[in-house]
Amino acid sequence: MKYFEDLTVGDKASFGSYPVTREEVLAFAEKYDPQPFHLSDEAAARTHFGRLAASGWHTSAMTMAMLVAHMKENPSAGLGASGIDELRWIKPVFPGDTLRCETELIEKRISEKRPEIGRTRSRMTVFNQNDEPVMRFIANAMIARRPQD
Template sequence: MIYLEDLEVGQKASFGSYHVTRDEVIEFASKYDMQPFHLSDEAAAKTHFGRIAASGWHTCAMTMAMIATNVVETEQAGLGSPGVDELRWLKPVYPGDTLRIESEIVEVRPSRSKPDIGSFRTAVTVLNQVDVPVMTFTSIVLMRRRPE
């Protein structure tokens, strides 16, 4: 099990693989982001996207799927997240893209009020299959400390 004490500022990780499909882009947009350029080739062709593009929120959801898989596979003592900072959508994500994650821990901090937990911040970059960054954010994660 990985606990807060196992983390260090500067620690890097590279993980995940998420293939973006047209059906999933349209399904997500139909439910959560009905803007025409997420749903229609014709509408998307009239925009700077040029073709159907995934919603930025869908990109967040795909990223969370990769993060959650990594947390489970590496057996981390995570306790969820109070949020993210500085979320930026840098480039469109299109059907056919394959996403992956690179991260670097930028802060590790024990809690002052709860001695059994702490938090860490990670600079996260989501890249496509040609290593172009498509999204960045700083993740804030709560984590258990190693039991005595």
């Protein structure tokens, strides 16, 4: 179990492998982001995407799935997140792509209001199978400090 004290600014991790399927792109878009370029090959062909593209929110959800799987394999005293900053969808994600993640801890501090909690900021970059960044954001998380006996 990793606590706040176990983290060092500059820590990096690479994880995940998420195959993007046409079926999932369509299902997500139908339910959450029903724009034509996420639902139709023909409509997408008439846009700058050129073909069916995953919603950026779908890319975010796939990233979360990879992050949670990584956290299960690497337990920490995480207490959730307080938000994200600087979310950027850099490049379209298409059916047939395979996504992966890289994260770097860029800041850590003890909460002023709740000193039993540490606050972290990590830069998350999501890449496709060609090692091209497709999404980037700063995650603001909370993690418990090591209990004092």
